[in-house]
Amino acid sequence: MAWKAPLRDMQFVLQHWLRADQAWAQLPAYADVDLDLAAQVLEEAARFSEQVLAPLNSSGDRQGCQLEAGEVRTPDGFPAAYRAYVEGGWPALACAPELGGQGLPLVLDAALQEMLFGSNHGWAMYTGIAHGAYLCLKTHACAELQARYLPGIVSGATLPTMCLTEPHAGSDLSLLRSRAEPLGDGSYAVSGNKLFISGGEHDLSHDILHLVLARLPDASPGSRGLSLLLVPKWREDGQRNAVFCDGLEHKLGIRGSATCALRFEGARGWLVGQAHGGLAAMFVMMNSARLHVGLQGLGHAEAAWQQARDYALERRQMNAPGRAKGAEGADPIHLHPAMRRTLLELRVRSEGMRALAYWAAHWLDIAAVAAEPEQRTRAATLAALLTPVIKAAFTEQGFSLASKALQVFGGYGYTEEFAIEQTLRDSRVAMIYEGTNEIQANDLLLRKVLGDGGEGIALLLAELRAEARVSAGRPGIALGSVCDTLEAVVARVRSRATDDPEYPYRAAGDFLQLCATALQAFAWARTARCLEALPVEAPQRREKQQSTKFFFDYLLPDLDRQVAAVDAAAAPLPFIAESF
Incomplete structure (x- = not known):
């Protein structure tokens, strides 16, 4: 396959x-x-x-x-x-x-x-x-560092890494202990241990550029005291820098990726951006990485859809309900209702995710190169709001859909004979790294919805409502009511958060999934409108019409469950230690 x-x-x-x-x-x-x-x-x-x-x-x-x-x-x-x-x-x-x-x-x-x-x-x-x-580097590095290292990244002569995590510090960057001591010539001696570093050591490129979060001697405690340093594998004099790979992780999936434990022993590096301004510089890279991780979820969903589709077309089992008995006494399993539903969900969610991912990337393009400052600001705000949804919702769907695709294979899917078991294993990690999905949910609700006075969510709702207006009148396209629901939920969340500071954290995961469903409704409403540009006899037009109807009939009801979950989070959670 x-x-x-x-x-x-x-x-x-x-x-x-x-x-x-x-x-x-x-x-x-x-x-x-x-x-x-x-x-x-x-x-x-x-x-x-x-x-x-x-x-x-x-x-x-x-x-x-x-x-x-x-x-x-x-x-x-x-x-x-x-x-x-x-x-x-x-x-x-x-x-x-x-x-x-x-x-x-x-x-x-x-x-x-x-x-x-x-x-x-x-x-x-x-x-x-x-x-x-x-x-x-383009945004924060000095001209000298840009001239020295950007051409290698652009050409592919060098590959970079992102070195945040330490053995005792995962998502909480305030606990980082790595140090950077000034050497008096503008460079620093970087020391510390980093864990889970993708591509920390490999044989693909000659040089590897490590972007390392560390503390300068005068750093204040917490995450605000972190600085970002560029530490190359090779020094300018041709000698190996003091960066050592102490081990490789043995992982559930993505086994072809070298996930390294790195040790820095006074490795020579250079400051990127301002001292103690490491997070601002690092988050430029993190935001790009989070979009890419969302695309990983999409890639797995698409692969799972292809694998399940191809298998379902050839595998024969029993007679499908309402069909005459076939010559072989069995029908291809794609004819059975349970399999049809799974296959349609795989296709519909994958294609909806693709539209939304490219939409977010398109906003980033506008934010980068539009002529008008107002246009750039608006595009950047929308892209920032979409990024945590794409990272978290897409990676969750990548894993969920791979699991559903494996079910199409039955027992064969659980063996190494078919690729779907690797797709399932590989997809799981994307829910964890580059900020766990729980952190993405908190970022969305606490910072992007409640933290900016409602500006970002208002812009997003304006985009959705504009599509609802031009899509109105098409049978089954309920985007307007979806917008009303989302707006009402945001108002309730804002009101409850005033009286219960923990409430947004309890509701954040379900709120993010609600936003993802609303965005999928937007994607399929726009798709239904765009189909009018395709020839009536085009197979793609027929497929997309079927997919649009399937989404609004079978998948949009998820919204009601997600709304109920956000509202249910108003009830306090017990502490685990008290429940034993």
Whole structure:
């Protein structure tokens, strides 16, 4: 069952759902980009993902990485695949031309990332943080550091890492102990231990650039005292820096990715941004990473859909209800109602997620290059609101849908004979790293909805209501009532939070899922409207019509359960120790 890039739906989203070419024409930085060029980029990315990465997915999982004398050897074929990736110019896709990049929209990079993660998540972990590191250095590093290290990231000659977690400090960055001592020449000696560092050591690129959170000698306690430092694997004099890989994690999934324990022993590094301003610099990279992690969830959902669909078309079991007995005494299982429902959910959720992910990337493009400051600010606010929803909801769906797809296979799905068991294992980690899904939910509700006086959620509701108005009158499209529900829930949450400070934390997870369902309703309402541009006889039009109806009939009722859960969170939770 070979993985295939979902090019038809990707192009539908760009051409009809986003009308990206019309938006690009209004942005001088992208005025030369059109749908033909976008199609060429997607087709080449699909060729690389299908022919180079996908064949290494299973073998890379079985072989894993090896640590020998402090050096990591990645699975067979991974270094050659990276060389092909670099030769194809993929690291430079969405980077600025003046820095050696191709200057293409981030939405095309989002499509590329979906393909990379969908075809081979383990391999894509090495490249996944690169664009975020590029943005971090481009925004915060001094001119000297930019000149020295940005060209390597853009060309792919070097790969970066993000070094936050320590053995005693996971999500709570205020507990970090790594230190950075000034050496008197503008550089620092960085010491400490970092854990769970993806790509911390490998054989894909010669140099590795570690972006490390540490404390300067005059740092205040807590997260506000952290600084960000760039620590390369190799010093300028050609000597190895004092960065050591002490171990590799043996993981449930993404086994082709080297997840390292790193030890810094006075390694030479340079400050990125302002002293004690590490979080501001790091979050530029973290926000990019969180969108990419959401795309991992989408990639897994798409892979699970393809695997379940192909298996259901060929596997025969019993006669489907209401059908005459087949010549072989059994029907393909896709004809059975239970399997039809699962398969439709896999397709509908995957395609809805794709539209929303590309929509968020498109807002980031506008935030970066729009001519008017007001337009950039509005786009940045919307993108910031969407990011935690995409990270948390998409990764949860990636795992949930992989589990449902495995059910289509029955007992065979639980064996290594079929790829779905690896998809299920690989998908689970995305709910944990780059800020757990619980932290994303808190970020959404506490900071992005309640913390800004309602500005962000008002902008989002305005977008949804604008679509509800132009989609009104189409049978079964209930987007207007969804907007009313979301607005009413936000008002109740704000009121309850005034009297009970813990309440938003109890309600945050369900509130995020409610927002995700409302956004899916928006995605499918817009899809229904966009279908009018397709020929009546087009198979895609018929499929999308079926999917739209399935969403509003079968999946939108999730909203009622999520509203009830948000309201139920008004009841206090007992403490576990008191319940024994």
